[in-house]
Amino acid sequence: MRLKSAIFVSALIRRAQVEGAYAVMVRRGAEDAGAIFVKVSRLDGTAALYGPAPQSAFDEASPSDRKFSELVAPGRPETDADARLVREMKFDPDLYVVEIEDRQGRHFLDIAAP
Template sequence: MEDSLKTEIIIKSVTKIAQQDGIPVFVVKKGDPDSGIILIKIDLLNGKGQLIRRNYSYSLKKNKSIIEYIKLHKEIELEYPKLQKLIEKEIKIDTDAWVVEIEDKQGRNFFEKI
């Protein structure tokens, strides 16, 4: 999918892809429908999870914009309370951010599929 797609459309597409695999996806917080950043909370269904931010950056090597997925913590996974504090911190920085939760024991980031 193209970089220029609206955030809301990207999230709807990912939701459909994940649900086809039987994986629930929830929009926890709606952000700017056109260009809000996406915070992806991956719930591992064991009391722990990961927080990933979908970033755009410019690659000089490729001479174009690229999409990167950046884990926002050093640990492999965080316990829910720490994860929630991190989400709250990120939302304070960017109030237009979306928070999308994927419940998947395997920890898959379905945004990488588009």
């Protein structure tokens, strides 16, 4: 059984804060199953963006895990991540957006293999 999106987001924010990063929910989505997007700002004008991994990234051993894929590569201008988020919000208005500010660029997510 998969965790509700609201619980996952709360846990992600807490984990980032425990590790010394600043994290905040910028947009609240559907509590049960809203898609989650995570923007990681390095505080130097660059950012990365992570979103739900495609269904093909899941295997039978862990079908309910949340995995993410890189949508905007680390080191890109922050405006690239913001523009991608605007496009995603037009497509799905029930999504969550979490922003993490961390000079090291840590995302605290499980990234699916490409």
